[in-house]
Amino acid sequence: xxxxxxxxxxxxxxxxxxxxxxxxxxxxxxxxxxxxxxxxxxxxxxxxxxxxxxxxxxxxxxxxxxxxxxxxxxxxxxxxxxxxxxxxxxxxxxxxxxxxxxxxxxxxxxxxxxxxxxxxxxxxxxxxxxxxxxxxxxxxxxxxxxxxxxxxxxxxxxxxxxxxxxxxxxxxxxxxxxxxxxxxxxxxxxxxxxxxxxxxxxxxxxxxxxxxxxxxxxxxxxxxxxxxxxxxxxxxxxxxxxxxxxxxxxxxxxxxxxxxxxxxxxxxxxxxx
Amino acid sequence: xxxxxxxxxxxxxxxxxxxxxxxxxxxxxxxxxxxxxxxxxxxxxxxxxxxxxxxxxxxxxxxxxxxxxxxxxxxxxxxxxxxxxxxxxxxxxxxxxxxxxxxxxxxxxxxxxxxxxxxxxxxxxxxxxxxxxxxxxxxxxxxxxxxxxxxxxxxxxxxxxxxxxxxxxxxxxxxxxxxxxxxxxxxxxxxxxxxxxxxxxxxxxxxxxxxxxxxxxxxxxxxxxxxxxxxxxxxxxxxxxxxxxxxxxxxxxxxxxxxxxxxxxxxxxxxxxxxxxxxxxxxxxxxxxxxxxxxxxxxxxxxxxxxxxxxxxxxxxxxxxxxxxxxxxxxxxxxxxxxxxxxxxxxxxxxxxxxxxxxxxxxxxxxxxxxxxxxxxxxxxxxxxxxxxxxxxxxxxxxxx
Numbered sequence: 001x002x003x004x005x006x007x008x009x010x011x012x013x014x015x016x017x018x019x020x021x022x023x024x025x026x027x028x029x030x031x032x033x034x035x036x037x038x039x040x041x042x043x044x045x046x047x048x049x050x051x052x053x054x055x056x057x058x059x060x061x062x063x064x065x066x067x068x069x070x071x072x073x074x075x076x077x078x079x080x081x082x083x084x085x086x087x088x089x090x091x092x093x094x095x096x097x098x099x100x101x102x103x104x105x106x107x108x109x110x111x112x113x114x115x116x117x118x119x120x121x122x123x124x125x126x127x128x129x130x131x132x133x134x135x136x137x138x139x140x141x142x143x144x145x146x147x148x149x150x151x152x153x154x155x156x157x158x159x160x161x162x163x164x165x166x167x168x169x170x171x172x173x174x175x176x177x178x179x180x181x182x183x184x185x186x187x188x189x190x191x192x193x194x195x196x197x198x199x200x201x202x203x204x205x206x207x208x209x210x211x212x213x214x215x216x217x218x219x220x221x222x223x224x225x226x227x228x229x230x231x232x233x234x235x236x237x238x239x240x241x242x243x244x245x246x247x248x249x250x251x252x253x254x255x256x257x258x259x260x261x262x263x264x265x266x267x268x269x270x271x272x273x
Numbered sequence: 274x275x276x277x278x279x280x281x282x283x284x285x286x287x288x289x290x291x292x293x294x295x296x297x298x299x300x301x302x303x304x305x306x307x308x309x310x311x312x313x314x315x316x317x318x319x320x321x322x323x324x325x326x327x328x329x330x331x332x333x334x335x336x337x338x339x340x341x342x343x344x345x346x347x348x349x350x351x352x353x354x355x356x357x358x359x360x361x362x363x364x365x366x367x368x369x370x371x372x373x374x375x376x377x378x379x380x381x382x383x384x385x386x387x388x389x390x391x392x393x394x395x396x397x398x399x400x401x402x403x404x405x406x407x408x409x410x411x412x413x414x415x416x417x418x419x420x421x422x423x424x425x426x427x428x429x430x431x432x433x434x435x436x437x438x439x440x441x442x443x444x445x446x447x448x449x450x451x452x453x454x455x456x457x458x459x460x461x462x463x464x465x466x467x468x469x470x471x472x473x474x475x476x477x478x479x480x481x482x483x484x485x486x487x488x489x490x491x492x493x494x495x496x497x498x499x500x501x502x503x504x505x506x507x508x509x510x511x512x513x514x515x516x517x518x519x520x521x522x523x524x525x526x527x528x529x530x531x532x533x534x535x536x537x538x539x540x541x542x543x544x545x546x547x548x549x550x551x552x553x554x555x556x557x558x559x560x561x562x563x564x565x566x567x568x569x570x571x572x573x574x575x576x577x578x579x580x581x582x583x584x585x586x587x588x589x590x591x592x593x594x595x596x597x598x599x600x601x602x603x604x605x606x607x608x609x610x611x612x613x614x615x616x617x618x619x620x621x622x623x624x625x626x627x628x629x630x631x632x633x634x635x636x637x638x639x640x641x642x643x644x645x646x647x648x649x650x651x652x653x654x655x656x657x658x659x660x661x662x663x664x665x666x667x668x669x670x671x672x673x674x
Binding site: 084088090091092094095115255 | 519540555556557558559560562597598599
């Protein structure tokens with residue numbers, strides 16, 4: 001590696017000495033001996049060995065969502081890529097999420113600010129919040145009917161086209177307008193709609209604001225890197241309205257920062273793009 | 274490893290199993306080796322590398338300066354320290370050299386007597402390796418991004434060419450004329466690849482976000498369009514067409530057995546497709562940084578048990594496991610962007626070339642005892658050569674004869 005050792009901050013020096021110890025990657029085929037004290041990766045909680053338990057990770061992430069901020073009107077939303085920060089194998093996580101969706105436990109939404117950012121909510125939560133929000137409104141009956149249709153036939157769909165709404169679900173044009181007004185559907189294309197969460201505009205706004213602010217904090221740090229524990233301790237500025245951990249899982253899972261295991265815990269380094 | 278050897282000896286294991294296990298272990302140990310070097314001839318970035326399929330001995334490289342170099346990769350000196358020398362070059366002094374950057378070079382699949390190169394000067398030249406003169410020149414209307422000769426073809430000798438224009442041109446090597454044109458893309462064709470399994474199947478990747486699979490015998494258009502959402506129309510941002518990526522598709526590669534296609538795009542994603550049905554296998558590789566405006570040459574390992582993909586990612590080469598999508602390691606060593614990489618299946622070595630004008634050889638690391646022997650022996654004989662591998666030392670001849 002080029003460059004003198006004095007240029008590097010202590011955290012990086014430690015990381016380099018770990019790498020220089022030449023622990024060569026060995027494939028599973030050759031690991032005959034059982035590891036004696038357990039391979040402890042420095043400071044990082046990693047659950048690499050057991051079967052991937054996506055549901056419990058989802059529930060953990062749901063606890064980080066701030067319900068009070070939205071006056072309890074929104075169901076808890078978690079982003080799919082936040083799960084990638086908790087588990088190593090992305091393909092397995094995707095498979096598990098799809099399984100939960102097919103079992104009609106989880107709903108996935110296209111949030112709109114990024115083609116790859118998908119929001120997840122538990123179906124029971126979503127249904128309860130949407131119906132609560134529709135109390136006393138004239139559109140209530142249509143929305144209830146739509147939710148029933150959704151849960152029985154196509155809870156894995158993210159969007160609906162006009163033919164589907166008219167033919168399969170037997171909604172009229174005026175009813176579709178009512179659904180759009182109530183916030184359950186958002187316009188995607190001429191004649192097709194995304195499934196969406198009513199009143200989620202505020203969520204998206206605060207989320208993007210918070211993400212930008214947290215990324216800015218990492219970027220402005222010396223060498224564009226900061227220890228995860230230190231970042232969690234920092235005073236949250238006014239821009240960041242969500243829990244810091246929620247944002248950290250988001251930026252790690254979306255590959256906007258790189259999480260490097262060091263002896264002082266996980267280090268988050270800003271990824272130039 | 275000894276367990277594998279005994280099992281093979283006793284007949285408990287298939288012979289292939291030992292080979293695969295050892296190949297996989299060697300790929301895990303890929304590292305930059307101070308003993309192995311490649312001659313530095315190019316003055317400008319290296320765009321493409323090709324290792325011949327027959328012996329795996331000669332390597333071609335094409336650079337942004339229009340220069341083409343042939344290297345000898347074989348180490349006959351008996352010493353571990355070896356520089357791959359350039360055997361011959363088509364340099365700027367040659368009359369026939371390309372005027373602008375060479376984008377793709379490929380050896381003729383059956384012997385090293387001939388190679389084909391295509392460049393931004395809108396020509397594709399078929400060279401005779403002996404005389405280094407072009408035997409045939411094909412001219413096109415737009416910059417040529419990519420060409421490919423089928424590695425298994427017996428019944429045809431077509432070269433597929435992808436240029437700035439959306440039509441994919443097929444040129445016949447035997448007659449020297451153009452054969453026909455494949456229409457269907459809407460923007461420049463960045464990469465073309467023949468299937469290593471069926472000699473008439475061709476895959477093309479274009480800047481209009483589509484990847485099409487063609488049978489060249491069929492007159493009426495492509496067989497398949499690869500669809501990233503696997504038919505699930507509800508995920509796409511519009512109801513309209515099938516796209517393979519959300520941006521330009523600039524890298525295309527078949528796996529060694531021809532059963533899967535890998536594509537990379539400027540939406541920073543890499544996707545694995547089933548080549549027979551065109552289905553997206555939905556393996557998630559995460560963010561594979563890709564900013565290239567031209568084609569990206571990446572390689573898939575052959576003969577290992579979980580296969581690996583080597584993708585240039587900025588100034589390093591990322592190694593992913595093919596079917597699980599996990600990042601195995603990042604090979605860092607280049608000083609600037611890496612443009613191309615090629616895997617040598619016989620020795621499990623990786624050669625990568627980039628804008629820093631270097632071709633780096635990533636060699637599987639041998640057992641560490643060689644380093645200790647060297648430091649001991651160097652104290653004894655000061656002016657002698659570095660210690661030879663004990664297996665190669667001469668234990669037969671005697672001084673009396």
